[in-house]
Amino acid sequence: MNRRILIVDDDREIAGLIEIYLKNEGYDTATAHDGEEALAKLDSEPYDLVVLDIMMPRMDGLEACRRIRRNREIPILMVSAKAEDMDKIFGLMTGADDYMIKPFNPLELLARVKSLLRRSYQYNRTSSDEPDDGVLEIGPLRVDKRSHHVEADGKPIRLTSTEFGILYLLAASPGRVFSAEEIFQQVWKEKYFESNNTVMVHISKLRDKLEQETGDKLISTVWGVGYKIDV
Incomplete structure (x- = not known):
């Protein structure tokens, strides 16, 4: 269709x-x-x-x-x-x-x-043929790639596809710092240009949503380097 x-x-x-x-x-x-x-x-x-x-x-x-x-x-x-x-x-x-x-x-x-x-x-997308390996649990969060569903202590959090992509990328490698360029290239699948503040804005929105439901921003900024989720 x-x-x-x-x-x-x-x-x-x-x-x-x-x-x-x-x-x-x-x-x-x-x-x-x-x-x-x-x-x-x-x-x-x-x-x-x-x-x-x-x-x-x-x-x-x-x-x-x-x-x-x-x-x-x-x-x-x-x-x-x-x-x-x-x-x-x-x-x-x-x-x-x-x-x-x-x-x-x-x-x-x-x-x-x-x-x-x-x-x-x-x-x-969801598929009954896909192995159930797309679920990440980190802190209070449960992130399910197959159903595009995020919960905090059992309570759903509404995210856009872009916000979900950023969260899943960070949650899949807890503790690892991703630069804004890496995040943009992996989530947007496009070339990153200097002074592009798109990642920063989406990180800010995502943090606000996570903090509203968990009381914690969860995503840390490593100044001059990038962003990460701590275990």
Whole structure:
């Protein structure tokens, strides 16, 4: 079955171009032109990914992203004409998995979409043929790769596929320090660029969620080196 992608942008020309690029790659698509319309469509039909503009009428992309994250783990690729680092950080902090600046290269857009879908599939799939070796227990956490399920003392923790990927990577090698470059390359499967603060923002969100449920951030920063989970 083809993956379904919701494109949300008040600029109908841009939304139409993105739709053409994605359809040419075999994806099923639908469009919405503000946050309220996007939420209504997500409530009525299942989608595998959202391409979400920030600046829109009625409800902007940041508020739409917050509301989507209340009860959905669907990958979100945020797009915006705002190029400042703080705009990108704010977008990622609201729950987006990735952030692109307009105007963008169509090939880069497709690469980002494929990467997000691949990550989501990798961490959400289940198979009765797969050996039960994808479960990690570290401290109060139980991390199940097969079901993309995380518990703290039996209580579930909702994570996006990106957050889950980072947590599983660190939890699989407790005590080992991973640099931001290593984390990015292993979770995003893309080349890392200097000054890329994407990993830092996702680590911050992940820590907040873990601390909320366990009372402990669990992930330590080794300044100038990277991040780790201690045994």
